[in-house]
Structure formats: C-alpha cells, structure tokens
Amino acid sequence: MTSEEKKLLQAKHRLEEAQARDRVKARKARTRRLIQEGAVLEKVLPEVQAVSLAYSEEDAADKFPKDIAAMEQSLKRLKEQEQKYSAELDAALKEYAGLREQAQGFDPVQLYETKQAIRPGKEQEAENRAQQVYGEKYSPLLMFDSKKAVSRMLHEDMERQAVRRMVRQAQKEQMIPSKEKRKEQEH
Helix, strand or coil: CCHHHHHHHHHHHHHHHHHHHHHHHHHHHHHHHHHHHHHHHHHHCCHHHHCCCCCCHHHHHHHHHHHHHHHHHHHHHHHHHHHHHHHHHHHHHHHHHHHHHHHHHCCHHHHHHHHHHHHHHHHHHHHHHHHHHHHHHCCHHHHHHHHHHHHHHCCHHHHHHHHHHHHHHHHHHHHHHHHHHHHHHHC
8 A cells, every 4th residue: 555545544544533423423413402492392281291202012003193393292292482572572672772773862871770679670570470370380480591591682771881881981970070179279
C-alpha cells in the first residue's frame, strides 16, 4: 500500500468517525428534545402519564388504536390552547408596543417609576387568574418562568439600565453647577 493510499484510507476512516459522532450527537439531541416535550406534555396533560403502551397481543388490536386516538385528541386540544394563548400574547405585545409608542413623550424615569408602582398589583391579578384557570395544575415555578419570559420579551433589563443611566446623568449634571458655584465663591 502506497503512502497516498494510506492517506486516503485514513481520511476515509476519519470521515466515517466524524459521521458516526454526528449521528450520535443528533440522536442524543433528539432524545433530549423528546424527553423535554414529553415532560411538558405530562405537565399539561396528566392523563398521558396513565397511558401504558404495554399491551397483550389480544388487547393490542383493540386498545392501541383507542389510546392513539385519545392522545391525538389531547394533542389537538393542546395545540388549540397554544394557538389561543399565542394569539392573546401577540395581541398583548401589540397593545404594549402601541402604548410604548404613546409614552415616548413622557419622562422615561417617571414612566418607569409609575410602571414599577403599578406592576405588583397587575402581576398579582394575573397570578390569581392563572390559579383560577389551572386549579390544582397551577405551578408557581411555571408562573415564575413566565414572568421571566415576559420580562425578556419586553426588554425590561435594558429599560432598567437605561433609566439608571439617565438618573446618574441627571445627578452628575446637578453636581457640576454646584461645583462651579463653589469655585466662584472661592475666587
């Protein structure tokens, strides 16, 4: 075997190894995604946990199609709920954008402080409503995650930082004239 043939064979083996690693990586990613989706499905539809796919040969022909139909119906309901809530979220975000546009003429610091004063009451209303809708299925952890997601969508961290910068800038501007007055008084 010549050195060229060896190099080609080595390159072929390296390629096969890389492809095998990619297949394993893809399979692991798929497994992780399926586990996550299954966990969400179990959280939203607890009846999924009760479904068992272990059938005897006699029961398989009767029960399996019924279970599949029930799961498909549950999935359909879940998708309908997702579309409904997605539409509500889109409408709320559009309304927020419109209100934010209207707010352009206001003092941003005062607007931020007013929003922070109103927010706890509105968050509590939303939390109470979610508890009523979900009943025993309500999850405080899911509510916390939802609040964080809304905060990210509204870019509240950036807004908070911008307001802090404006306040610091205003404080610096107030301090400069007082320093100048002291210097004038000293002369």
